[in-house]
Every structure is written in C-alpha cells, then in structure tokens.
Amino acid sequence: MATPLCTTRTCCATPWSGCAARELALSVAVREYESRMLVDGFASVGTALRYLTLATARSRALRGTARGFFRTCGAIGSLRRAVFAD
Numbered sequence: 497m498a499t500p501l502c503t504t505r506t507c508c509a510t511p512w513s514g515c516a517a518r519e520l521a522l523s524v525a526v527r528e529y530e531s532r533m534l535v536d537g538f539a540s541v542g543t544a545l546r547y548l549t550l551a552t553a554r555s556r557a558l559r560g561t562a563r564g565f566f567r568t569c570g571a572i573g574s575l576r577r578a579v580f581a582d
Contacts, residue, residue, distance in 0.1 A: 550562035569576045 547562075551559065553559050555563070569579050
C-alpha cells in the first residue's frame with residue numbers, strides 16, 4: 497500500500513488549498529491497485545476458463561468426473577474452501 501507523501505499539517509496549510517502531493521499519492525495508489533487487479537483478473541479468468549473447459553468437454557467421462565468433483569466440493573465445506581480459496 498502506498499504511504500502518503502504529506503500530512504495535513506505539512507502539506508495543506510489551509511483547507512481550501514489543493515494538495516498536489518496528496519493527489520500524487522492517490523494516483524500512485526490507484527495505479528498500484530489497477531496493476532494488481534489486472535494480474536488477479538487475468539488469473540481468475542484463466543481459472544474460470546479451465547473449469548469451463550472441464551464442464552463442456554466432449555468426453556462424457558471427463559464431464560462426469562468434473563461434475564462429480566464440483567458436487568463433492570459443494571457438499572463438503574472444508575474441501576470447497578481448500579480448493580477454491582483465494
């Protein structure tokens with residue numbers, strides 16, 4: 497997490513004055529958040545695509561195995577948390 501570049505006392509002497517350092521700190525924090533979300537978003541999409549491929553496979557045995565796996569994970573809470581933890 498980005499640390500602030502200024503405090504209210506040192507940077508913004510009056511409440512109506514603009515604080516360029518605060519705006520810079522906010523833009524840095526937003527940029528870091530966006531870059532982290534890009535990585536996490538693509539990882540989540542990749543995982544969802546793998547699960548979709550399993551669920552829509554042509555092989556009846558593979559579909560049945562995937563369906564059974566997901567049903568088992570849905571029925572057993574601790575297994576679901578272990579497999580699908582973030």
